Amino acid sequence: MGDYLIKATAFNGTVRAYAVQSTDTVEEARRRHDTWATASAAMGRTITVTSMMGAMLKGNDKLTVKLEGDGPVGPIIADGNGSGEVRGYITNPHVDFDLNSKGKLDVARAVGTQGSLSVVKDLGLKEHFTGQVPIVSGEVGEDFTYYFVNSEQIPSAVGAGVLVNPDHTILASGGFILQVMPGAEDGTINQLEERINNIPPISSLIRDGNTPEEILEKLIGPENLKIHESLPVQFKCECSKERVENALKSLGDDEIDDMIKEDGGAEATCHFCNEQYHFSAEELQELKTEEQ
């Protein structure tokens, strides 16, 4: 089955919950950017959380997440929207370290433990929301937890995990977000905290075949959970040859002439998906606004 996420509530609407299986999505990102294991996990966790944050938006709204630590992978950027489409990249994809003391991919070492996590939401009608917090652990999930609590004032728990095969392909990837709304009872919060502390890592749950529904049942308890919606999730970039053409046109005729004379064409690569676009001298000639 392809990747998807679910939106749910629990405890009479006082808890909002999201869970996603993102294995294929993260594998697509890995394949496109040729990330090595630790970088795959860092980028994959960020993309996974971004997919769920996108699902919190309405209609055509979208958001951009930027995780900018002082570690060797450099900034990680991910975009998400309300349709389950997500894309992202990592500045330095060829980063891989030994497993950390817990036997997990050492994401904090790759991302770094100093820096910032920022979120920009494009809510249409020129309305933007921007939030930024310092990186607190570099493990990604904890950093988003800190973001929700401190930037959006919503007590939350965020989990995201990626397991990588020996050949560097993605074995399993997934995540969850639990958010406590005003009016939640102390008993509810205590119960959730205990379950979160005792649940196996999300990536192992996905590897073992648990669906997003089953993961939320484990986190919340089947008797409390109310699932509202299921949404397919996929890596999808909005770039196209036409968009690159428009970007080239905006450079102006002189610049285009230089490309024709000096390079005999042009090549552009999309940061987000690593797609390459080639333009021959003839194609460039047609992009000029003033025909000669």
Ligand SMILES: [Zn+2]
């Ligand atoms: Zn692209």
